[in-house]
Amino acid sequence: MNVEAFVQAAEEGLLRHLKIESEDPYEPIEVKHVPAGWTCIGVGNYAAVFTYHAEKRWVVKVYARDYEGIEQEAQVYKQLGQHPAYSHLLHRGNTYLVLKRLHGLTLYETIHRGVRIPEQVIQDIEEALVYARKRGLRPCDVHGKNVMMHEGRGYVVDVSDFYKEQEDRKWRDLVKAYRLIYKPFLYKYPIPVPYALLDFVRRAYRLYRKGRKQKLLHREGKTKHM
Ligand SMILES: Nc1ncnc2c1ncn2[C@@H]1O[C@H](COP(=O)(O)OP(=O)(O)OP(=O)(O)O)[C@@H](O)[C@H]1O
Structure with a gap:
């Protein structure tokens, strides 16, 4: 699968049907519904992170609030470049980022x-x-x-x-x-x-x-x- 196909799968298969909520800014966001084929592998106070069954190399980090943070995070990845201890950015959407998956x-x-x-x-x-x-x-x-x-x-x-x-x-x-x-x-x-x-x-x-x-x-x- 190439990045474009992955982005399309994320936009049509994941984002259209996903339900996530941020009730308390100091607590992890709540994931209410994840569409079939996608799995939530982590949540933070701003975003939840999903893998796709047909492409394991990348993840989708979907923000539940503070969307201006997406651009800032994308910029940080650009500034970081490639380093073995970090993920890297493959695509920036309006409410999400596609990142290299880290394991462990x-x-x-x-x-x-x-x-x-x-x-x-x-x-x-x-x-x-x-x-x-x-x-x-x-x-x-x-x-x-x-x-x-x-x-x-x-x-x-x-x-x-x-x-x-x-x-x-x-x-x-x-x-x-x-x-x-x-x-x-x-x-x-x-x-x-x-x-x-x-x-x-x-x-x-x-x-x-x-x-x-x-x-x-x-x-x-x-x-x-x-
Ligand atoms: N590139 C990745 N590969 C694999 N898992 C990831 C990746 N990015 C995030 N995760 C998982 O998703 C969780 C939440 O992601 P992240 O910490 O980036 O969210 P956040 O809302 O920005 O966090 P915070 O509350 O610290 O600001 C992480 O703790 C981790 O388990």
Whole structure:
């Protein structure tokens, strides 16, 4: 199948009948109906990602909201060029992108399933982020659901926020947690962690970062008035 035929199949077979909704901007979007022949392989807070039974090399990332993000993500892929740790863009539609499929499990899923994450995976992702910086991008929103592991190597699955002015701390905090908590405990005794506990940690982390940000803003406000 060529890209044009795939795009046609996506527009006629998937997008016309697909039902996805974004109810809470801080929670993954909800997939209500997927037409036959297509499978949802992942959801984020903005988009859901689908594979087609007749063409396994590519995926369709369909946005449920913030459609201006599509152009930004397409631009980031153009700026990134080809790199083994990233997907790449094949086509940009009005509400969707066609991307190279990455294989494996997100780090979030590996922890859920109790699969060991080797140091090499973390190093591959670090190198991929250094590469992105060299191409003039700022790696942002790199967290456990946006990075993948396949056959012991690391991949970055979502680059949609790399255009932003400032990097955030998510990846740095994840590496810290990997070295301080994961390596000494879960790596040695890889037990499956329920989604409920992982979601609790995710929400607690969000609240912690929000608290830190407010504290900082408060302090800055105080110094300005001194
Ligand atoms: N190129 C790809 N190949 C395979 N799976 C993918 C690909 N892109 C995304 N996925 C899967 O779909 C999920 C959601 O995609 P993605 O993280 O890009 O969505 P998003 O809404 O932009 O995320 P976020 O909420 O972090 O902004 C990923 O966690 C991953 O499981």
